Amino acid sequence: AQKITQTQPGMFVQEKEAVTLDCTYDTSDPSYGLFWYKQPSSGEMIFLIYQGSYDQQNATEGRYSLNFQKARKSANLVISASQLGDSAMYFCAMREGSNTGNQFYFGTGTSLTVIP
Amino acid sequence: GAVVSQHPSWVICKSGTSVKIECRSLDFQATTMFWYRQFPKQSLMLMATSNEGSKATYEQGVEKDKFLINHASLTLSTLTVTSAHPEDSSFYICSARDFTGSYEQYFGPGTRLTVT
Numbered sequence: 001a002q003k004i005t006q007t008q009p010g011m012f013v014q015e016k017e018a019v020t021l022d023c024t025y026d027t028s029d030p031s032y033g034l035f036w037y038k039q040p041s042s043g044e045m046i047f048l049i050y051q052g053s054y055d056q057q058n059a060t061e062g063r064y065s066l067n068f069q070k071a072r073k074s075a076n077l078v079i080s081a082s083q084l085g086d087s088a089m090y091f092c093a094m095r096e097g098s099n100t101g102n103q104f105y106f107g108t109g110t111s112l113t114v115i116p
Numbered sequence: 117g118a119v120v121s122q123h124p125s126w127v128i129c130k131s132g133t134s135v136k137i138e139c140r141s142l143d144f145q146a147t148t149m150f151w152y153r154q155f156p157k158q159s160l161m162l163m164a165t166s167n168e169g170s171k172a173t174y175e176q177g178v179e180k181d182k183f184l185i186n187h188a189s190l191t192l193s194t195l196t197v198t199s200a201h202p203e204d205s206s207f208y209i210c211s212a213r214d215f216t217g218s219y220e221q222y223f224g225p226g227t228r229l230t231v232t
Contacts, residue, residue, distance in 0.1 A: 037223075043207055044224075106159045107159060108158070
């Protein structure tokens with residue numbers, strides 16, 4: 001089974017609108033971390049937001065928030081007030097266990113296009 | 117935030133030659149580094165986990181004799197693609213774990229390899 005599933009290959013959003021990028025995960029480990037990365041056309045992976053499995057509140061970082069629904073095993077990324085510079089690939093990732101040296105599992109990504 | 121560099125950022129080589137890619141943690145010590153491969157419009161696929169002072173652990177299907185990984189110090193890991201073929205053309209990304217144990221792994225900017 002896939003560890004991370006992103007079902008939206010491509011998304012479009014109007015500038016200044018909010019957009020939700022979906023991510024579901026699969027793990028039996030009670031301790032895990034969920035990450036979202038942005039990859040612009042230049043290729044670098046830019047860390048956006050992190051959610052720990054034991055965190056009680058949804059993570060937020062500026063215009064990014066993570067809608068963490070543990071029972072549903074979903075960790076959707078919400079980008080508010082979209083900007084043209086938000087156009088990029090977005091990857092959801094998971095690290096199982098509490099060891100920060102454990103590997104990441106990446107989803108297949110969502111290509112976001114912000115329309116002016 | 118922590119910085120990871122990769123060198124070169126892009127390289128073109130002839131089929132049959134070898135290419136070395138460096139991954140450096142610039143302002144922190146990295147006991148563990150990861151090497152990923154990414155084909156166009158696809159996700160990151162983990163190739164191997166590199167631990168300082170020991171042999172790398174390769175993922176299933178990755179040829180260890182073709183993709184030589186050396187992690188000689190706490191700030192440097194190298195990936196050497198030996199006897200490169202056109203099908204080795206890809207985007208190679210490294211990430212490094214901060215020795216102090218923060219939850220993050222920090223990604224390098226990637227190296228684009230083209231084998232002609």
